Amino acid sequence: MARAGFEVIFFDCDSTLSTIEGIDALAARAGCEHEISALTRAAMGGEQPLESIYGQRLETLRPNRQAIAWLGNQYVAAEVPGARAVVAALISLGKEVHIVSGGIRQAVVPLAAVLSIPLARVHAVEMFHDASGNYTGYDASSPLTRSGGKGAVCHRVAKNRRAAIVGDGITDLDPAAYGIFTVGFGGVVRREAVQRRADAYVADRALTGVLEFLLTREEFRRLPPA
Numbered sequence: 001m002a003r004a005g006f007e008v009i010f011f012d013c014d015s016t017l018s019t020i021e022g023i024d025a026l027a028a029r030a031g032c033e034h035e036i037s038a039l040t041r042a043a044m045g046g047e048q049p050l051e052s053i054y055g056q057r058l059e060t061l062r063p064n065r066q067a068i069a070w071l072g073n074q075y076v077a078a079e080v081p082g083a084r085a086v087v088a089a090l091i092s093l094g095k096e097v098h099i100v101s102g103g104i105r106q107a108v109v110p111l112a113a114v115l116s117i118p119l120a121r122v123h124a125v126e127m128f129h130d131a132s133g134n135y136t137g138y139d140a141s142s143p144l145t146r147s148g149g150k151g152a153v154c155h156r157v158a159k160n161r162r163a164a165i166v167g168d169g170i171t172d173l174d175p176a177a178y179g180i181f182t183v184g185f186g187g188v189v190r191r192e193a194v195q196r197r198a199d200a201y202v203a204d205r206a207l208t209g210v211l212e213f214l215l216t217r218e219e220f221r222r223l224p225p226a
């Protein structure tokens with residue numbers, strides 16, 4: 001698979017770098033998983049536009065600062081096998097690695113730290129709290145709360161550079177509209193629509209298989225032995 005080397009690589013977070021879906025995990029913790037997971041599935045499978053359910057889920061959950069710190073720990077504990085090795089390999093080759101997620105930014109940050117991805121390369125949705133840590137709202141101006149938002153964010157970051165995105169969901173294919181190469185990852189959740197429409201697809205449990213599509217042969221040779 002000899003492609004032109006990508007300069008920028010985006011990763012989705014939920015069910016791509018971590019095996020959990022953040023919102024579902026918060027819902028399970030709060031005991032309202034059934035209503036929330038039905039909404040999440042509808043959005044991820046593409047049956048319902050993201051914006052119609054985004055605020056609805058958060059309004060149901062109202063995640064306080066403590067719940068978000070808990071979720072940050074869960075993301076790290078549920079890291080997908082190979083995630084650290086894949087990101088380290090890409091960084092060692094000089095690639096710019098970003099996380100782009102419709103999830104809660106403050107909860108994604110600890111996982112980014114573990115993966116050595118700088119804060120400025122974490123694109124997710126900021127939650128707002130009062131001085132006591134109670135939920136007061138979310139950044140509704142973020143494109144990541146809307147359908148097509150991932151594409152817009154990736155395009156803005158990548159500019160004219162060669163870029164690829166790795167993700168499990170339908171929204172992770174949005175960047176294709178901007179010429180960004182899409183790698184579907186089915187190691188946590190396999191979605192037929194993603195497998196059909198992505199430029200490449202990896203169904204292994206570990207993330208390591210995505211390197212085959214992200215690197216040229218020459219770049220592979222430059223990797224230190226595992």
Ligand SMILES: [Mg+2]
Pocket residue numbers: 012013014015016167168169
């Ligand atoms: Mg995902």
